[in-house]
Amino acid sequence: MASENSESVKTVSNKKHLYSAFLVGGISSVALQPLDLLKTRKQQQNNNGAGKFIFKLGAENYKIIDLWKGTLPSFLRTSIGSALYLTTLNKLRQTISTIENKQYNKSTTYNKSSNLPKISNWGNLISGSIARSAIGFLLMPLTVIKTRFESTIYNYKSLNEAVKDIYKENKINGFFKGFGSTILRDSPYAGIYLVNYEFCKNFLNKHTSVEQNNFLVNSSSAVIAACTSSAITAPFDTIRVRIQLQPNLNKNLFTTFVDIAKNEGFIKLFDGLTLRLMRKSLAAAIAWGVYEELIK
Template sequence: MATKLPIIISTADGSSSSAAVAMKSESSLTPVQRLMSSCIGATVTALCVTPLDVVKTRIQAQQKESLMNNNNNQSSVRQSTTNTRPIGSAGGVGNGRQFGQTFKMFIKMSRTEGLTSLWSGLPPTLAMVIPGMGVYFTSYDLFRVHLNKQFGYINRYQPLWVPIVAGSVARTLAAVIISPLEMIKTKMQSQLFTYGELALALRHMIRVQGYRSLWTGITATILRDAPFSSIYWAVYETMKQHAFGSPVEPTVPVSFICGASAGTVAAIVTHPFDVVKTHRQIEMGSTSGGGASGVYRTSALLAHIYRETGARGVFTGITPRLMRVAPACAIMISTFELGKTYCRQYNDSKLT
């Protein structure tokens, strides 16, 4: 039997209104109002958490370089029968503790590259997250309301599968649209690229591999983002409506706690695909093409990383990602819900 989440709206005196009023409150929001709420939330979130995203990407880039060096060393061993250094020794992933420790990476980047390096790729990040989150959150909200109407769940209950399906479809749509911008952002964060160097790399990649290469890593991105979205919205809606008994218009603290918790759970489950995506996108514009990710499909690359570095390897960068995802989800959903609340109040004021 499907788990059902009650949809309730509390009136000013604390009593519960009818489901019809609840649906009217949801339907009163226009797509433009939803879009505005999500875009404002995306801007605030990007400015706050970009440094954590940069650190996560840099740590995963160090892991990729170590895997490439290890593969080259193993080839030399077969030719010269000389023992190679195991991963974890100096220069390997294990020695990347100076990079593997999140705060050490912050300090190192600030000292050696300047404080502004922590916001590397901010312009493409803003160019990506504003339309991306706009499409994502607006689509999710519209899909969710449509499914509730289509299957007759507006009378009282919203089953758990509704946020799962709506979240997955909305996130897949957004991922396809913004994948080229995310690749540019990842490349800029993994190394200190000027815009001129990045443009050259892009032209070289398109000339050699075609325009489809702009969607390099899209499979790993969807494998990461679609399940992430399904898990996130399932946990968020469950906590919001069950654990906190929150109405359709939750308070900011409720949204913040539910968003951070849902984001943490979803990030842990889907992080291995984030590692694979980063490995593939870092190779964008590479002339060598000899990286480990260049010769493996997503599942095979994940298995390769696991064989070389163990479970710790497939969760490389999990600490900075959690430090980024939890507050990002909390800030984004809180701003989004707050924006929708103001829009509902505005709509109601026009009717009175």
Template sequence: MEGHLVDPDREEMEISEDYPILKSFLAGSFSGTFSTILFQPLDLVKTRLQSPVANNHVCPPKHPMLSTMINIIQKENILGLWRGMTPSITRVIPGVGLYFSSVHYLKHSMDLRDPLTPLQAVSLGITARTMSGCLLIPITVVKTRFESGVYRYESMGQALKLIYKQEGLRGLSSGLAPTLLRDAPYSGLYLMFYTQLKEVSSLALDNKKLITMNFGCGILAGIFASIATHPADVVKTKMQLYPQEFRNAYSGFLFVYNKYGVMGYFKGIVPRMLRRTLMTTMAWTVYEQITRTIGLK
């Protein structure tokens, strides 16, 4: 009988060590979903500011972000601020999950130890985001078009079918280059700033201080990474909304510069910086707490 006795503590420890990639995926998906729902209005406003439809004023408003939000509420009611929620969630649940599980897998397969060096952090972030970005580019295209107000698709399924029928695979992957130029460096820079800022910060002595430190480091990391990658975000939006006019990233960058000058590369930066910084910070803070709770750290 003794051979069949099971030590509960040992069994619990073995379970916590099983399926670390799956646990990373689930923890990342959970943390990303909550923050996406909360900050979707900021992403919508950012897309509208980068779209010509939202920039046809004779005199630009003094507060474009606020004016855009008021305009959306007046025309589409308050729920209009969450337009594009379905593709956003569809993209985030596997996207953020894939990103965090990829980071976990790459970190452990290459036997990288904390604290990561700046080069290790950048390389890890870029590789993980490139993998998830390439897989989910069709959903990113649909999300951008839903948010823009230019296209009126009835559902995600209809959008995917129409884009494929009218534009082929090229349409479903439009803006891939600037998307990767935006997301991969953002993730790499964010992870670098985040790990370095955490290392510089004094070590927390309890969970409350740890959460505060993680959140503060995440905010600063998000601001730096957002500024560095925003020009690619502007070009990505234009390529995904008007794929016939912008056949490659170079033509998009050139168009923005010729029409708006250097400042054109920073259209919509305030809502994107707020949304991306808060969303990424919350996702990383929640992810770190979950992984610590389930024994992945």
């Protein structure tokens, strides 16, 4: 059985991509917020925050619902981010597909489990990196607010309080603290993820009954791709968290990297990796598995 189809696959409107991505982003952010919160606390300065928090959940002042602290900024960031990212990514991939088709005199092809056009590895790498970098910059303020909400360093009661505190501390620049490490995490993550995701889909399409397992093929590919990309970019995530939580102590990417490696050990750069792998793999399975079904 062939593993790809020609241009008979229907065209999906940008609006459908936008709404579908917003939905899956929102669902995954709420469902997986506890893992994000624990990861942030594990990565923060003088950590053990995650371990202490889990230990204290049974205490009088801690409740299971506290694991969802920071859900609102997380929901806004992830739902809006997913909508903008996946819609932008689709447009970029369509453009690259058209360019590659003209260059090699061929027609657009698709995986049987997918309604997204197949493009070269370089095309996936470039489109993923560009889309993620652009959307990451636009959503940096929400990323900073989300990270602070999840930590034990700040005790914000509302988004308004967080915005005022960040602005008072570092003006507008405060909302973009950690942008360098965020881009060095997200840009290669997105590119590597797409390359691995498409590779896994191609492989699984050749070895499964796709008519019955579309969702399984796409979600399994998403999990594998997310784990690989998360492990490679983990150090930049730790550095990002440190800079966004204590910008006056952690001035920039390089000095924060040196400080962690020198004073805490290189392995500390991978703090929270297990939690990140769990969160990223589950989020990818939900987001890409459901998203690919919704846009059919």
